[in-house]
Amino acid sequence: MGKKLPLMLHTSKTSNLIGMNKKKKFSSYMPPAHPAASYNTAPRLYINRRMADKIEKSKKRKKNADGSSRPSKKVAIEDDRNVKISLKDGDEWSPVIASTPGLAMPASISLQPFTKHRKNAPQRPGRSGAIATTEVLLHSSEHPKLDYTAREEEEGGSDALLKHYVGVYDPKTGKLEVMEARKMVVRGSVRAHQATEAEFEKQTVRELRNDLGETFGTKKARKAIASVTENAISANRGSRLIADGAKPAKLDAAKSAIIASMAEATSGMSSRKDLEEQADAAKPRPKANLSAKDIKDVYTVDSLIGSDIFKSVPVLEWEQAVKAKKNITTNSRYVSARIVSAATAGVNKLRVLRYLLLLLDLHIASRPMRGGRMLPKREEMKTKLGDNIPQSVIEDIRRKYSDAGVMSKFKSDLLITHVCALACLVDNYEVDLYDLQLDLKLETKDMTQYFKEIGARVVGLPEARRKALDLDKATAAQRRTAKLKLPLDFPRVPFGRRG
Known part of the structure; x- marks a missing residue:
């Protein structure tokens, strides 16, 4: 690119800097000039700088509320001084102001300069000197894996007419020496791997x-x-x-550098398994015991209802009606078809069925709205769910499946998945979806998805069940049966594919 010179340039910051910024003619902020630069005498400009405002001695201090006053102090003010500015003409080598955007460059790295003539250099460079006629490139290969290159990147941009200057101020003599400098940007790149024969x-x-x-x-x-x-x-x-x-295969220096940076950047990232567990935990479904050895321990009454609430669910009226062989009318086709069999199985299964009816009645009584469902008021809800239902049971259901009387989409899905899990307890882990589908007013596809969310497998209607219901094959083909068995088969968390 040009002649290689032994001169090493470093950027630094100095506390005694005075910067000026003005486009086209005169301006900006910079560190001290390079020691190798030679300075020629230039016209001098005198500026009277006011160091501080005058203090009014006659100004009285206000006393504090307690009557005490602060002692008066005299402030030592530096006398006004004329700052003498001298502008040095640029020569072959000038100071460099270098920035490293997005890069942490070691301070021990030294850059070697290379020069070449600019393509459209002005015929009269003026005071800029070599800055206007030559282009400088700084390069270093001292790092074992990275190359550092500094270039002047303002040409053709919005800052093409912006000039940069460095100034050194001597407070003892009041002199400010200003010299034009180059503005450069340092970039780092992984050293390219050269393939051998x-x-x-x-x-x-x-x-x-x-x-x-x-x-x-x-x-x-x-x-x-x-x-x-x-x-x-x-x-x-x-x-x-x-x-x-x-x-x-062995990794070369470039690949090692990339992998090392990737390992550091991804050290705190979650694994695919952790992401799947977090996604599963955030789904609106009852918490399953994944370490259970028996299917009865996967979803229990304690996890779905709660032991205290379960004991408060009233079933005496149903037990007496079943013994007297009276008809029991409910709002659910699923519950009405299973009251007698549940009462025969025992009081616990009858309580599960009664609690399941409460959830169905709550879903039926709620009014659809945008983004969810609106629950009825407390007095109306007690009438809808039953006057004999304890208030503690109603409040527990209201608190679990709604937020301030509004059942969001998440809470609505949570209620339906709990209904599916309770139905598995009632039907001995093999549920005909048809009755629940009618109660919840859902399509077969949606009802199937809810049962899959609790880990059940959904299959067609068994032949024995079809004959027991006296259904033709065309009708039976549209009905589904959910079976809950170990191991549970949850839907896989979808991950987006690459485009």
Whole structure:
């Protein structure tokens, strides 16, 4: 690029800096001039700078509220001084103001300068001197893995006419020496890996063909080559190669630098398993005991209802009606078809069915609204759920499945998934979806998805069940059965594919 010179340039910050900024003619902020620069005498400009305002001696101090007053103090003020400014003409070497955006450059790195003539250099450079006629590039390869390059990047931009100056002020003599400087930006790049002839000879015919296809192939061909490359970069493939006796590939300096920075940046990131667990925990469904060995321990009464609330659910009226063989009318087709069998099985299953009816009545009594459902008022809710239901049970349901009387989409889904889990307890973990689907007014696809969210497998209606219900095959094909068994089969968390 130009002649290599032994001069080392460093950027630094000085506390005694005075900066000026003015486009086209005169301006800006800079560190001290380079010691190797030679200064010529230039016209001098005298500026009378006022160091401080005069203090009014006659101004009285106000006393404090307690009557005490602060003692008067005289402030020592520096006398006014004329600052003498001298502008030095630029020569071949000038100071450099370098910035490192997005880069932490070690202080021990030294940059070597290279110069070349500018393409459109002015015929009369004026006081700028070599800055206007020559271009400087600073470069360093001292770092083991990175190259640092500094360039002047203002040409053609919005700051093309902005000049930068450094000034050194001597408080003893009152002199300010100003000299024009170069504004440069330091960039860092990973040192490119140069392939040797031996590595080039190791390329197979397929690799050479892929290189040719990436360069001159069609869009479809390039996409196919990229797909093969993405599939080849996987941990499983590397494990297979090592198992077959192949040695793992060694990383060069550039790859090591990239991997080291990636490891540091991703050290606090969650793994895929952690993300899946967090996504599962945030879903609107009852908490399942994943370590259970028996299906009865996956969803229990304590986890779905709560032991205290469960004991408060009244079922005496239903027990007496079943013994007297009286009809029991409810708002649920699912519950009405199972009251007798639940009462025969025992009081606990009857309480589960009664609590399930409370959830269905709450869902039916709520009014659809934008973004969820609106619950009725407390007095109306007690009438809808039943006058014999304890207030503690009603408030527990209201608090669990609504926020200030509003059932959001999340809370509504949480209620329906609890209904599905309770139905599994009532029907011995094999539920016909048809009755619940009618009660909740859901499509078959939506009802199926709710049961899948609790880990159940949804299959077609069994043949024995079809014959017991006396259904034809066309009607039975539209009905589904949910089976809850170990291991639970939860829907997988979807992750977006690459575009």
